[in-house]
Amino acid sequence: MTSCSAKFARSRRPRQLSLAGALLVAAILLSVARPFLHAQATPQTTVIRAGKLFDPQSGQLQDRPVIVISGNRIESVRSGNTPVPAGARVIDLGDATVLPGFIDVHTHLTSNAGGAGYEGLGISTPRAALTGAKNARLTLLAGFTAVRNVGAEGYADVALRDAIEAGDVIGPRMQVSGPPLGITGGHCDSNLLAPEFHFNAEGAADGVEAVMHKVREVVKYGADVIKFCASGGVFSKGDNPLLEQYSPAEMQALVTEAHRLGRKVATHAHSALAIKDAVRAAVDSVEHGIFLDDEGIQLMKEHKTFLVPTSYPLFWLEEHAPQMHFPQWVLEKAAIIIPAAKQNMTRAFRSGVRVALGTDAGVYPHGENGGEFWSMVTLGMAPIQALQAGTINAAELMGWSDRVGSIRKDKFADLVAVNGNPLADVSLLKHVQFVMKDGVVYKDEISSSAAKAEQ
Numbered sequence: 001m002t003s004c005s006a007k008f009a010r011s012r013r014p015r016q017l018s019l020a021g022a023l024l025v026a027a028i029l030l031s032v033a034r035p036f037l038h039a040q041a042t043p044q045t046t047v048i049r050a051g052k053l054f055d056p057q058s059g060q061l062q063d064r065p066v067i068v069i070s071g072n073r074i075e076s077v078r079s080g081n082t083p084v085p086a087g088a089r090v091i092d093l094g095d096a097t098v099l100p101g102f103i104d105v106h107t108h109l110t111s112n113a114g115g116a117g118y119e120g121l122g123i124s125t126p127r128a129a130l131t132g133a134k135n136a137r138l139t140l141l142a143g144f145t146a147v148r149n150v151g152a153e154g155y156a157d158v159a160l161r162d163a164i165e166a167g168d169v170i171g172p173r174m175q176v177s178g179p180p181l182g183i184t185g186g187h188c189d190s191n192l193l194a195p196e197f198h199f200n201a202e203g204a205a206d207g208v209e210a211v212m213h214k215v216r217e218v219v220k221y222g223a224d225v226i227k228f229c230a231s232g233g234v235f236s237k238g239d240n241p242l243l244e245q246y247s248p249a250e251m252q253a254l255v256t257e258a259h260r261l262g263r264k265v266a267t268h269a270h271s272a273l274a275i276k277d278a279v280r281a282a283v284d285s286v287e288h289g290i291f292l293d294d295e296g297i298q299l300m301k302e303h304k305t306f307l308v309p310t311s312y313p314l315f316w317l318e319e320h321a322p323q324m325h326f327p328q329w330v331l332e333k334a335a336i337i338i339p340a341a342k343q344n345m346t347r348a349f350r351s352g353v354r355v356a357l358g359t360d361a362g363v364y365p366h367g368e369n370g371g372e373f374w375s376m377v378t379l380g381m382a383p384i385q386a387l388q389a390g391t392i393n394a395a396e397l398m399g400w401s402d403r404v405g406s407i408r409k410d411k412f413a414d415l416v417a418v419n420g421n422p423l424a425d426v427s428l429l430k431h432v433q434f435v436m437k438d439g440v441v442y443k444d445e446i447s448s449s450a451a452k453a454e455q
């Protein structure tokens with residue numbers, strides 16, 4: 001018998017405990033547990049006062065809100081001179097506008113801008129997870145209190161989500177996909193190495209049975225949502241964004257299997273045909289949707305599919321691509337995609353297709369996520385709709401309408417504030433001055449500066 005199995009055998013042997021010993025243990029446990037029981041019974045009450053509150057459900061601005069928070073949940077939202085409960089912590093945000101914490105349904109926390117190409121091959125999974133810890137913090141401080149991370153090799157995103165939930169790392173609430181599924185040689189594969197390396201990305205899967213197996217595998221290792229690539233993309237060598245990659249039969253099998261296991265499905269799709277086949281396969285959201293045509297819009301409206309336009313990178317790349325040392329194939333594809341995307345997004349917004357906000361941060365620096373509100377409005381969306389896309393619509397797509405997306409009773413105390421009226425100027429949302437998640441203040445440039453001025 002090895003020492004290891006001997007230890008195992010010992011640990012399984014039932015232990016005898018005398019009555020006196022048992023009573024002593026119970027007394028110790030009770031005395032240790034009492035402070036925690038007390039803390040649970042009386043969660044801290046926090047009262048937030050502000051100039052206005054934006055409610056995405058009604059689309060209205062409410063004057064002089066008084067938000068009462070108990071622990072990590074919203075207790076009530078009232079107006080005017082509501083008396084402050086005894087012992088409450090009061091945060092006075094002056095004339096600022098309070099909004100629900102923003103939600104980004106398409107981000108890449110475990111990667112940085114410029115990571116495409118050969119340099120990215122040298123980044124290990126542990127390194128990617130640490131990059132994720134840095135970017136999770138930046139994203140939260142930008143006002144995004146919940147995100148969906150769509151695509152991470154090695155399950156670095158699962159590790160990040162779990163570390164945030166455990167309180168080890170600061171960041172938004174997360175849903176994660178793990179490795180994205182895609183065809184061999186497609187946008188979600190890794191196509192940079194020579195054939196003798198025989199290398200495929202973790203999510204590569206071909207054929208109906210293989211995609212079903214891959215869905216089960218990523219769910220097994222912690223995916224909350226399934227991401228797959230229905231068409232080619234910009235940052236992948238040797239494929240074409242205008243062409244479909246998975247067949248309709250593969251998409252059907254993939255989505256059906258994911259739904260059977262209680263997971264929603266997000267698809268990267270540029271080509272008009274890929275978008276339509278994915279929507280017919282009952283995908284929950286079309287990410288990017290660059291070559292979306294009228295028939296595709298109609299199908300998305302019939303199926304109530306969300307469009308996640310990821311429009312800010314279009315503007316960011318126009319300005320910064322020349323300095324980013326991207327490979328030539330990226331620049332060539334971007335030159336085709338950017339003008340088409342701007343035109344088609346404007347048409348999609350006018351059509352009334354449902355939109356959830358996604359930023360594709362990771363293509364550009366994390367923390368600039370609020371630029372997506374500005375870019376959607378620049379492409380023709382009303383400011384109220386842009387705010388709804390980044391709050392209640394995103395919450396609905398994530399299946400989290402019961403807990404985030406608006407400042408209403410019983411939802412998590414996730415909220416942000418900006419000085420001024422963001423409905424008149426959405427670019428204010430690029431820099432929020434106050435961030436609370438789960439009842440904890442992570443950023444306060446308003447009440448703290450007012451307190452300093454009074455001293």
Ligand SMILES: [Zn+2]
Nearest residue numbers: 106108150360
């Ligand atoms: Zn992306």
